[in-house]
Structure formats: structure tokens, C-alpha cells
Amino acid sequence: xxxxxxxxxxRAEATLLAWWRGLPRPLVDLSRxxxxxxxxxxxxxxxxxxxxxxxxxxxxLLPEREDVARRLGATGLFELFPEGLGxxxxxxxxxxxAGLFRIVQVDREERIGPLVDVLGxxxxxxxxxxxxTIRVLVGAVLELLQNIPHHAAAGQEGVVxxxxxxxxxxxxxxxxAVVDGGVGLQGSLAQNPRFRGVSAVEALELVFVEGASRFExxxxxxxxxxxxxxxLRHGGKLYVRSGEGVFLQEDVEWQVGSxxxxxxxxxxxxxxxxxxx
Numbered sequence: 704x705x706x707x708x709x710x711x712x713x714r715a716e717a718t719l720l721a722w723w724r725g726l727p728r729p730l731v732d733l734s735r736x737x738x739x740x741x742x743x744x745x746x747x748x749x750x751x752x753x754x755x756x757x758x759x760x761x762x763x764l765l766p767e768r769e770d771v772a773r774r775l776g777a778t779g780l781f782e783l784f785p786e787g788l789g790x791x792x793x794x795x796x797x798x799x800x801a802g803l804f805r806i807v808q809v810d811r812e813e814r815i816g817p818l819v820d821v822l823g824x825x826x827x828x829x830x831x832x833x834x835x836t837i838r839v840l841v842g843a844v845l846e847l848l849q850n851i852p853h854h855a856a857a858g859q860e861g862v863v864x865x866x867x868x869x870x871x872x873x874x875x876x877x878x879x880a881v882v883d884g885g886v887g888l889q890g891s892l893a894q895n896p897r898f899r900g901v902s903a904v905e906a907l908e909l910v911f912v913e914g915a916s917r918f919e920x921x922x923x924x925x926x927x928x929x930x931x932x933x934x935l936r937h938g939g940k941l942y943v944r945s946g947e948g949v950f951l952q953e954d955v956e957w958q959v960g961s962x963x964x965x966x967x968x969x970x971x972x973x974x975x976x977x978x979x980x
Contacts, residue, residue, distance in 0.1 A: 706732045710743030712880075712942055712971040720963055722750045727759025728789075736766040736775070741804050741869035742880040742942075742971040744778050748806055748867040749882050749967070751788050761789030773798040778869070779805045804871040809881075810864065812852045819845050822870055839933055840877070840974070844870070846926035847881040847970055866967075876939075876975045884967035887946040891917045903946035908959050911943065911950055930972065931957070939974040 707718050710733075722729040729750065751761050766772040777798035781788050783806065807818055823841050851866035866883030889906040892898040894917035898909065909915035914925035934941040934952050941952035949962040 706735045708735050708737050710736070710739040710747070712740060712742040712878075712973075715743050715746055716962075719746050719750070719965065722747075723753075723965060726750070727754050727757035728762060729754065731761050731763045731789075733766050733775075734764045736771055737768065739775065740873075740880075741806070741871035741878050742882075742969070744775070744780055744804075744806055745867045745869055745880040745882045746969065748780055748783055748808075749884050749969075751784065752865055752867075753884055754789065755784065755786075760787075763789055764792045765795065769796060772796045774803060777805075778803070779807070783808055783867075804869045806867055806869040809848055809851045809866045809868055809883075812849065815845065815848045815852075818848065818868070825870075843930045843933060843972065844868075844879060844881075846930065847879070847972075850926070850968070851881070851883050851885070876973050879972040880970065881972075882967065882969040887967055889946050889948070893917075903948035904959055904961055905948075907943065907945060907948040907950040911941075911952070911959075912957070934972065934974070937974055938977075939972065941973075942971040944969040 707714075710718060722731060731747070731750075754760050766775060773796045776795040781791075781795045807814075809815065809818070819841055822844055823837060826837050826840065848866075848868060851864050864883060864885050866881060866885075868879070868881045871878040871880070887903065887906075888910050889901065889903045892901060892906050892909065892915060895915075898906070898915060898917075901909065910927050911931045912928065914928035916925065931941055931952050933939070935955065935957075938954060939952075941950070943950040944962065944965060945968045946966070947961055947964045948959065950959045951957065
């Protein structure tokens, strides 16, 4: 397992796959760790959950830099699992401040409302936002979170979908990360007879560009396309990984392509603060 220095939306790909191949007891070497974001930490939580589901656990070397270890601990990552994240080479340093962001677990719909309420309260308190702007962002968060209980286990009887989410405030943008390890967009669309047999890449384009969904009623669905349109309208960046497909919306262009398989749907949405100010 290579030692990593950065776990961000732009640098997480190889690390994510290496951890996944190491299941059920991957070695997560964060000893030289210096930088992370909401997407990277959400992915780490997802891999930890999968390791537990397979009867294993993470083996974690914490960052040597005390300030980085404290900031990582302040995200709440190590508090997500009652039995612990896994084996750690030393205790997690305590952090009195709230840190950059807090990661939360999403496994049932009744948990979503309180999370979205907290987001709305934070935006009202910290940004000079108008009512329309708050509705746009809070609505996007609500739709992404609802996709976990509604779609992550689509067609799988008895499976409890689990995902993780975090909202991060950077110097020049807000960053929302929502991840799950479920059936993915291809598996969700397969519930609709019109889209059975489409590839993971085709599924991404159908969902984010055409507004397709697992519902046969054409009046339902389309939430993820609306999120892409918000990203386009406000010069943001949308990165989505699902199965063997990847989708990127940046500025006025979008592209979709193939990538190494990873289950579920992982979303990173970054909106510049000038949108809010």
C-alpha cells in the first residue's frame, strides 16, 4: 500500500482502488498525510463500512503531523462506528474546535431532514444569502441524500443502504460530498424496463443529461439533472463516479467516460462562494 499525502476529489482515485482491493482488512497508511477534503474522508468512511460488512476492519497509520491528525479526528470519522473504525497505531488526538467539517452517516430517510435543517441554519448564519439561493443549495443536498435510501439498494430485498455525507467550507467554495456503496446508477435505472441493459457510462449520461430515472412515470425523477444544471449555471464542478463510469461537469462542458469499477455512487459538488455573495 503506497503512502499518501493527499486525499481529495482530484487525488483519491488510485488510493480508493488500492484500499478496495485490500478488503476486508486494508492498510490505510496516512503517516505522511497533509491534506484531505470532504470527498476523501467520505470515501474512507465508505471503505471502513464495507470492511466491517465483510467481517474485517481498517488498519490505520495516523498522520505523523499532530495538527493533521487533530483535524482528521475533528471530522468525526473515528466516531462513526460504535466498535471503532479499525486498528489504529495510536489514539486519535482530541480536537476542541469543530474542525473543517463533520461527516455524517445516512442510512434511513428520517435522518435526512435534521441534516438538511442544520445545513440551512448554517447557511443563514454564515452567508448573506437570499431565499432563492438557500433553496437551490439545500434542495440539491436533500435530493442527493434522499438518493441513498431510495436508490442505493434498489431491487435488492432486505439490503439496508448506507452512505456518508459532508459539507465543507473552503476559502473560495463550498464542497458537498455524498457517497454510497450500493447498486449504482446503472443498477437503479435497471428497475425501469426502458433502461435495462445500459452500461454504467450510458447510465450516467442518461441520468445527468437526459434526466432519466428508475421510475416509469416520466414526471418523476430528474433530480440529478437539476443538480448538474445548477452546477453549470454557477460555474461549479460536479464529479460523479458510479460503477465503471465517471461524469465530470466543469464550467460549461461535461464529459463522461469509463473508469475502474467501484460499487455505488460517489458525488462531489463544488460551488464557488461568489454564487452566494
